[in-house]
Amino acid sequence: MSPRKSAAEALGTRSAILDRSVAIASAEGLEGLTIGRLAGELGMSKSGVLGHFGTKESLQLAVLDRAGEIFRAEVWAHAVPAAPGLTRLRVLCEAWVSYLERGVFPGGCFFVAAAHEFDGRKGPVRDAVEARFDDWRARLRKEAGRAADAGDLPAGTDPDQLVFELLGLVMALNHAIQLHRDTRAPARARHAIRSRLGDGS
Structure with missing residues (x-):
């Protein structure tokens, strides 16, 4: 086997481990990840799984990175082409609701x-989880600040307060979908966001 093929296979195996780990951790938590379980589900040895990450903590951090890549592709990437400020903030919020x-x-x-x-x-x-939230809050704050500076939000709008409310709305949506299986929740969240940001008309 050539070194290039071996390296490619190792990357493919690591990617498969991360994909399965993200699915498990999403439903059962990062502590629900065990080397033995992953090895069994993927048809690998425990040492084979450990060889890619070294420790459970390293695996958890790598899973957070992979989840972050997915979130960026599902939410942030949709907003990049939008005009900065209120337009981008609206697109971000819609992509965020759609993701859930x-x-x-x-x-x-x-x-x-x-x-x-x-x-x-x-x-x-x-610390890594907190950093992800800090980064997301900063992105929202940047667009909210731009919108406020442009006069596209009501006079006196505090961008930090607005971001706090948007985070609360989407967390409430997540709760309603996951705990209550409320199919009306996305529409309610969209209505609340429109009320806060304006309908764009």
Whole structure:
């Protein structure tokens, strides 16, 4: 086997482990990941799984990275072409609602679930989850600030308050979908977002 083929196969195996890990962690939490379970489901040895990550914590951090890649592709990528400010903020919110509505992750928003699991703990995984939220909040804050500066939001709008409310709305949507299986929740979330941002007409 050539070194190039061997490296490609190793990357493919690592990707398969991460994909399965994201699906498990989405529904059962990052602590639900065990080397033995992954090895059994993927037809690998425990040492084979460990060889790609070294420790369970390293695996959890890699899973957070993979989930972040998926989130960016499902939400942020849709907003990049939109005009900065209110237009982009509207597109971001719609993509965010759609991401939950379509069940991109089996357990709902991966990062909301991870935050509930790790918010009271200490350590690298908890810090990585917080960093993801900080990054997302900063993106929303940037567009809200642009919209406020352009006069596209009501006078006196506080961008930080607006972002706080948008985060609360989408977390409520995640809760309604996952816990209550409320099929009306996405429409309610869209109505609440339009009320806060305007309908764009």
